[in-house]
Amino acid sequence: MPSTSDSVKVAVRVRPFNQREKNAGSQCIISMQDKTTNIKNPETGDIKSFSYDHSYWSHDGFKETPSGVSEPDGSNYADQKRLFSDLGQGVLDNAWQGYNAALFAYGQTGSGKSYSMIGYGANKGIVPITCEELFKAIDTSSDNKKQLRVFFSMLEIYNEQVRDLIVKEKPPHGGLKIRQNPKSGFYVEGLKQVPVRSYKEIEKLMESGTINRTTAATNMNATSSRSHMVITIRFEQVLVNDAGQSNTRSSDINLVDLAGSERADSTGATGDRLKEGSAINQSLSTLGNVISALADQAMGKTKVLVPYRDSVLTKLLQSALGGNSRTIMIAALSPADINYDETLSTLRYADRAKKIQNKATVNES
Template sequence: MPISPEEKDNVKVVVRVRPLNKRENELKSKSVVSTNGNQIILTHPLDEKQPKTFAFDNCFNSSETTSSDQAQVFDDVGTDVVQNAFFGYNACIFAYGQTGSGKSYTMMGSPENQGIIPMLCDAIFARIETESSELTQFKVEVSYMEIYNEKVRDLLDPKSSNKRNLKVREHTILGPMVDGLSVLAVSSFEQIARLIDEGNKCRTVAATNMNTESSRSHAVFTIRLTQIVSDLQNDFSGEKVSKISLVDLAGSERAQKSGAVGKRLEEGANINKSLTTLGMVISALAERNSKKEKFVPYRDSVLTWLLKDNLGGNSRTVMIATVSPAADNYEETLSTLRYADRAKKIVNHAVINEDPNAKIIRELREEVDNLRQQITETRERQVETNELRERLAESERLIEMMNKSWEERLKETEMVYKERQKDLAEIGISLAESGIKMEKNRFYLVNLNADPSMN
């Protein structure tokens, strides 16, 4: 199958304005944000300055009478991502905004109003059902991780309760990757929804003054869609593989305003560090397209390192900027809109990913042979040898995973699920499909949250 030509494509940027919340209404804060089509107008609370106007690909305003719901946002943002995935393009959606501006609600939603992530997964399996045939088959794999205090944790690993942090490194063939991250095979939307729900229970959440359900970690949910097309006449089959990264960033906030102290203050510093680096990457990429080649500091934070392909690389990317309309949040809203305005200038270079597996397996085997040779030659230099052994173990794990049959992969996912249920039961949590299942002589602590997706 021929490789398609590279397509240049600007990052799509949309803005979502939420309604005034309970805290803002209690403060009698007035709204300083309005929209006019694809334009958003920000008025200074004291009317001291000229209103600032920004133009984006789309604006959704829930603070005015023309309310925007979850389905509207998904139709504009998610539908194209699903379409591109089935063409074989990598895609990314990431939500950015201050704490409490509606990022988690937009990405994950609630049981009554599902967000982009569950709606997109549902749409993928609905399309698989209509397009599957004897000649066209599909495989779906998922991973879910959080980046907390610049450390990566697997949200789908039953052993994640021991807070085991995973290593991030630049793989010579696969690019930035997380060593040992669970990649689970799934065959239905129900199965994927169950994994998302379990991953959300593991996310690091803590209250700040800004938002009593504040997510303190960046969450990255990745879907890998493989499309296998067969030509029986010519005894030939080819693959298209696309990776969809769905990112719910931790909230940006000022320490003085959020009331963060101690550990919360340290978290805020790490969150702001990664978001500042993200801003620097966005600025460098925006300038690179208009001027000479500019250094892009991807590796200055774990977040930007892992999103390298999605920012200026092989991906079709959407940024959702979420803002509060309250006068109290004028500075944060202005900062978010400026951030989003810069992101519009980023140009990605997306290609259709066809027939990569055979090439990747061959290159991984060559790397394994090279690493074994290097280990033999560097036995005396212990530190270097340990690093090579780690890389060798990860490459061997990847080859083993890629050589397993699809049926074996699905069985492994089911085994991981059973292991997780067993671990939860051992610490006193027994989960039934309908909720908590009570057992005799056991006591339960249940984390109920005002945001249902964080229960």
């Protein structure tokens, strides 16, 4: 079976200033040169540099903002279409070859994770564009010996509870159980996997799922920025030969919009809110620990224990991190001096993630 070893690919993307930052007269502390992203400490003027697979501003609109933008040629500007052609197209190519793929977005609340992944209005994000292109390719596929099938699922992890976003639930939510299959690893028992025949069907499911996510959060007096959302597209190619034997090539594409990476203490949470915050941080901080352990492993450290089992998120993402998957991380950043601490911590996180080595094998049976 064909297989490849590859590191996790990392792209950072800086959103434009928001109104609050403009009102505060914020300065831009990010500059870019090719793959390098630099961040300036607004107090000391000290500059730290990081190199990634891609360093992006969001789009040309950024040129109009006040200060500090240093690369006039525009090569680091990426609108949603470029995000798809640089990153999403590869995910699709992998899926056709039978590799699993994962794409996840990391960053503080308001940094542009959902914008990049899902998008707003006409500015469709990488997930809908990828789904749309998948169906374009399916619809123009001329190989009529092959049966092509797509399944869609969408879940949320909140407070270490898993909730199906395709099903309308009344509170209390969640409670789906995680089980382990000796061959394929962890999965969510009873999660709806909806067969879909067109992009339109996916679009509808994503819309209602997004509404379910927001409504549930409101019912619990929380915000959806504290939950992790995982969309899985399963793509199957069934080939039946003349003797009637069938061969299935499959690919799971995991698309993950993570909870805001800011620490509970910086949001002023206390009491119940803090407890909830720390449970959410259990998934996020375990993700951090898993990434650190895998980075250590890749740097040659031996006997590293990778704590996948310490959170729901890392159980479900096990194959995406150090396993059978080709994985991409988008780190979303604010340009503003007032977010220096969070932005630096996101850059460091992304720097560790890029060291992770995955070994992907074609899924064929």
